[in-house]
Each structure stands twice: as C-alpha cells, then as structure tokens.
Amino acid sequence: MAVAVIGPGNIGSRVARRLAEGGADVVLASSSLDNAQQKADAIGGDVRAAEVGDAINDADVVVFSTWFDTTK
Structure with missing residues (x-):
C-alpha cells in the first residue's frame, strides 16, 4: 500500500517513520521538495520524497499532517 504523508514536520515525520517500519510504501x-527530501533521507529506508500533487496521485492513502488552513 502506498501512503502519502503531506507535511513532514514533527508529527508527519513520525507517522512516516512508523508506516515505513510497518512495511508501507511511504512518500x-x-x-518544499528539498525539505521533504531532507526528512525522507533522515528517516531512511524506502521513504522517498515527491511533489505534493505527485504524492497524492500515486498514493492509495493520503495523510495530511498540515495546519488546517494549509490543508484547506
């Protein structure tokens, strides 16, 4: 299952790490693609970074870990 985590801050990064540890394909x-790439590199494993639109289009599940106004 492919999971897109939008917003790799404190919570999003932890969610991504746990999903990856459980065997999910995490994006x-x-x-900022650079920020997402830095966080993905820090988590390691098969976690990768992508543009927001690409991540959403390629995912089976989308987790929004952003401020509400940003998500709107």
Whole structure:
C-alpha cells in the first residue's frame, strides 16, 4: 500500500517513520521538495520524497499532517 504523508514536520515525520517500519510504501511531500527530501533521507529506508500533487496521485492513502488552513 502506498501512503502519502503531506507535511513532514514533527508529527508527519513520525507517522512516516512508523508506516515505513510497518512495511508501507511511504512518500513524503511538502511545499518544499528539498525539505521533504531532507526528512525522507533522515528517516531512511524506502521513504522517498515527491511533489505534493505527485504524492497524492500515486498514493492509495493520503495523510495530511498540515495546519488546517494549509490543508484547506
């Protein structure tokens, strides 16, 4: 199952790490691809970074870990 985690901050990064440890295909996305890539590299494993639109299109499940106004 592919899971996109949008917003790799404190909570999003932890969610992504736990999902990856459980065997999910995890894609991190942020308003900054560089930020998402840095967080994905820090988590390691098969976690990868992508643009927000690409992450959402390729995922079976999307987790929004952003401020409500950003999500709207």
